[in-house]
Each structure stands twice: as C-alpha cells, then as structure tokens.
Amino acid sequence: MSYTLFIDADDTLWENNIYFEQTTEDFINFLNHSSLSPEEVQALLNDVERQMGYGFANFTKSLIEVYKQLSERPVSDSDIEQIQAFGTQLANNPIEIIEGVQDTLADLSHRHQLILLTKGHAEEQHLKIERSGLADYFEHTLVVPEKHPEAYNQLVTEFQLDVAHTWMIGNSPRSDINAARAAGLNTVYIPHSHTWTLEMQEVIVDGPSRHLTLKSFSELREHF
Structure with a gap:
C-alpha cells in the first residue's frame, strides 16, 4: 500500500539542535554570571525565544536580549559583536545528515509520496x-511558520489526502506528533x-x- 509521508527536517533528517546547544553553552560562558546558574540563564533564554521566533537571526536576537538583561557590566559594542559572531558561526555549521537517512529516503521514495515538512524561517530552512x-527524494518541500493542527488540516485539503493513509514522521512531540494527531494523521515518533x-511534551496517542515509536530513521523501511 502506498502512503503519503510528511517528514520533518531538523533533528529528523539532519542534526540541528546540537549546534544551538553548543552556541548556548558558549554564550553562557561568555556571560559568566556571578550568581545565576546555567540552567537559570537557559530558562530566561527559553522565555525570550518563545517571543522572538525561529531561525538563526532570531536566536541571535534572543541572545542579545538576554545579555542586555543579565550582563553585570555595561554592554559594549564589542560584546554585541561577539554575540553576533556566535550567531554567524551557528548559521555556517555543516549539514550533518543523520545515519541511515539517505538510504532510507531513497528506498521509501520508490513506494510512497514523500513530502518534507518543516517549520521556521523560510529562507533559512530552504537553504x-x-x-x-536530499530535496530530490521529496515530491514537495514545504516550510510553514508553525506546525499546528490547522496547518496539517490545510495541507490535507490542499493535497486532497486521505488521513487514514497519511503519516507525519518526526522527533518533536509538540509539533510533529501531537499536532498531527489532533488533525487525524497517523504518526511516527523518532526520539x-x-x-x-520547547518542543518536548508528553506524546498523546489517544x-x-x-x-x-521507532529508535532510528532506518527502521521506517520495516514499516513502509
């Protein structure tokens, strides 16, 4: 049987958040706050990120905003330049394809309709x-501002899909699994x-x- 498989990108097809985590660690070391723990700085950064949105540029803006709020010394131009350098380095990191992804996509693309579905800053994600x-393995590559049930419903209507034969595959409980299930899609969670x-939630399978729930992307070939 042929299915339509929506497949997430960041941290499903290639590594992404490890680079943000390393940049955050570099930033916290640069801030070097005398009383706040790294976890407390991270918590504030999470709150600011919720407001700023996705992507390298917005993440850099979030770092600058947190630095301005927490810096224990006057904020200098050189401080801002250093933080901007963190963002530039983040944007220039290589695309590291997760093990087994390319072979699995090559196999699945012969039997199913594959649609890459990611969210975030459109220009950054398309780049x-x-x-x-990996783009040639997909019939469509889509970037949406947010993955919520309404977005999935809209795509089902746009592509005239039967939800019983449509799956969303990804690593994010909030955006890839729970939102897709709320729209009636089948789901594959690859932690x-x-x-x-900010994407972590309890996976709801009602x-x-x-x-x-699979351990690796390669296991998809055993089910599809």
Whole structure:
C-alpha cells in the first residue's frame, strides 16, 4: 500500500539542535554570571525565544536580549559583536545528515509520496534543504511558520489526502506528533536525545489514528 509521508527536517533528517546547544553553552560562558546558574540563564533564554521566533537571526536576537538583561557590566559594542559572531558561526555549521537517512529516503521514495515538512524561517530552512542534498527524494518541500493542527488540516485539503493513509514522521512531540494527531494523521515518533526543550511534551496517542515509536530513521523501511 502506498502512503503519503510528511517528514520533518531538523533533528529528523539532519542534526540541528546540537549546534544551538553548543552556541548556548558558549554564550553562557561568555556571560559568566556571578550568581545565576546555567540552567537559570537557559530558562530566561527559553522565555525570550518563545517571543522572538525561529531561525538563526532570531536566536541571535534572543541572545542579545538576554545579555542586555543579565550582563553585570555595561554592554559594549564589542560584546554585541561577539554575540553576533556566535550567531554567524551557528548559521555556517555543516549539514550533518543523520545515519541511515539517505538510504532510507531513497528506498521509501520508490513506494510512497514523500513530502518534507518543516517549520521556521523560510529562507533559512530552504537553504538547509538545498545544502542537504536530499530535496530530490521529496515530491514537495514545504516550510510553514508553525506546525499546528490547522496547518496539517490545510495541507490535507490542499493535497486532497486521505488521513487514514497519511503519516507525519518526526522527533518533536509538540509539533510533529501531537499536532498531527489532533488533525487525524497517523504518526511516527523518532526520539532525538537533543530535541529542543520547547518542543518536548508528553506524546498523546489517544484516538483512532495509528502511531509508531521507532529508535532510528532506518527502521521506517520495516514499516513502509
């Protein structure tokens, strides 16, 4: 049987959040706050990120805002330049394809309709898709501002899909699994040890749609 498989990108097809985590660690060391723990600084950064939005540029803005709020010394131009350098380095990190992804996509693309579905800053995400070399395995590559049930419903209507034969595959409980299930799609959860904190939720598998939890992307070939 042929299915439509929506497949997430960041931390499903290629590594992403490990680079943000390293940049955050570099930033916290640079801030070097005398009383706040790294966890407390991270918590404030999470709150600011919720307001700023996705992408390298917005993440850099979040770092600058947190630095201005927490710096124990006057904020200098050189301080801001250093933080901007963190963001530039983040944007220039290589695209590291997760093990087994390319072979699995090559196999699945012969039997199913594959649609890459990611969220975030459109220009940044399209550039990552191009740099990944994986675009040819997908019939469509889509970037949406947010993955919520309404977005999934809209895509089901746009592509005239039967939700019973449509799956969303990804590593983010909030955006890839729970939101898709709320729209009636089947789901495949592939946990990643470095999934972004703001994407973590309890996976909700109630309802009539089907659900799988797999250990690796390669295992998809055993089910599809």
